[in-house]
Amino acid sequence: MTQRLTPSLTPLDTALAGLLQDVGPIATIELPLTEAAGCIAAGTPLLAAHPPRDSAAADGWALCANDIVGASAYSPLPLATAPVWVDAGEPMPPGCDCVLDADAVEVSGPLAQVLAEGVTGQGVRRAGSDIAGRVPAAAEGQLIDPAALLLARAAGVEKLAVRQPRLCIVNVPGAAAVTTSMIAEIARAAGLHVKTREAAARDAASIAQAFVDLACDLVVTIGGSGVGRRDAAVNALARHGDVLAHGLALQPGRTAAVARPGKVPAVALPGSPDHALAAWLALVLPLVDRLSARLPRRQVTLPLARKIASSVGIAEIALLVEEHKTWMPLAVGEWPLQAIARADAWLLIPASDEGFAAGVPVDAYLTRE
Structure with a gap:
């Protein structure tokens, strides 16, 4: 059976709400410092004063x-x-x-x-001048960055409690290799534990077989989410559970889908790098943040150097680069690879907006933390 998008595109907010429903923080684990980098702190121990004496x-x-x-x-x-x-x-x-x-x-x-x-x-x-004592290396919900690791090592801590969601990437044959590599690398940089499975073929049965015996907290498929004659990733997800939405009012990322195969939330990412990345930012990142109990991501507010126009009814993501203390738009709706590589931040334009005028301050998420 050929995949078909729903007659009307699902609003991004509706798809995201369905994806996050009944999803809560995962259990904490302890990791050595070298493995905890990039994870989200989950009640790290209070550090002793350092140095302990003058x-x-x-x-x-x-x-x-x-x-x-x-x-x-x-x-x-x-x-x-x-x-x-x-x-x-x-x-x-x-x-x-x-x-x-x-x-x-x-x-x-x-x-x-x-x-x-x-x-x-x-x-x-002086004693306690580096670390006052009885402070955490990183507050619960914060990213464990090199500064947090510095404090932990100085205080003699060997392990930190973290939440590290387990991601399974199901790669559909024929998907762009650069897309699979990009998503896997972004996921690891975000502190996820990543495993990759390769579907044996592009048909729904072969893709569905890759979902058997999953031991993970979330799943993403890459490729096969469109309406081409050989696209079957969404049909494969339907064999294991509910497809909550297929065909989103999101640009790039229109052919992405959200599903619930069993109890594990899943997102079907398109095979194109720009569409896959946009769906990752709009759908997967909020899911990762919910699973890891992360504090809200930091946004940077700067005025726009140039007007951004957007279509009402479609949520669009703009890529931005910082120039002279302003956000300069690089790409909206369609993203060349060069724009993805240059981008310093991304901005979600709600479906209800027509865009933003030049000079208007906007809150953008950084692409690299």
Whole structure:
């Protein structure tokens, strides 16, 4: 049976609401720091203060500032006891509160004299100055980025609690290889655990077989979502559950579909890179955020450098690049690969809008975080 789009296109909001219905955050897991990067924090442990005690911020002589008041090159101050040398990062010796440079102290056999004064705290890193203590590496729902990993490593933490949705990509033969690679790479960069399956053929039965024994939290198919004679991805999804919408009021991405094969939400992505990416942004990202309990994604507000026109009744996604503190539109509706590569952000234009005038501030999502 040949696939057919619904007589009227499904509004994006309706399709997204159906996709997200009854979907909640997945269970947390603990991952080593190297694997937690890009995941969403799920109640990371409170970090201990770092450094745990005062330590040397530079190599030099550890002394007490009050004991060397008045010392100078013209009036060296003899020391009753030999000073202690510390390397950067070493704990400060008891009774010492400053670190002087190597040439500020002269040592000759058992005799030592100071040639400069010191100030309390000079050359010293105070306890808790890097990490105050009892703070998380990343707040729950936040992205675990290199800064969060830096704090965790400094505090001696080896694992972090995260939510990492498991994504299964079902690739339909004949789909553009660049599309499959792009979606898989974007998914991994977003912190998902990605597995890929290849359907044996383009017919519905072969594609449906790839859905058997899925152990994942969401599914995307790539290719075969259109109405061509050899397109059957949506029919295959229907064999395992409900197709909630096929044919969306979304541009690019009109032939995408949302379904529920069993209890797992699924999105059928078109094989074209621009249509697949648009459907990923509009449908899959909100699903990933719901599964991982992510806090709302950051938007950047800048005025438009040029007018964007849009058709009422169709939600359109515009690709933007930042130029001179404005958003310059690169592509709307149809996206050349070069525009995808250059884009700094994307903007969803609701179906109820005709677009935005030049100079109007718009809230755009960054393409790279």
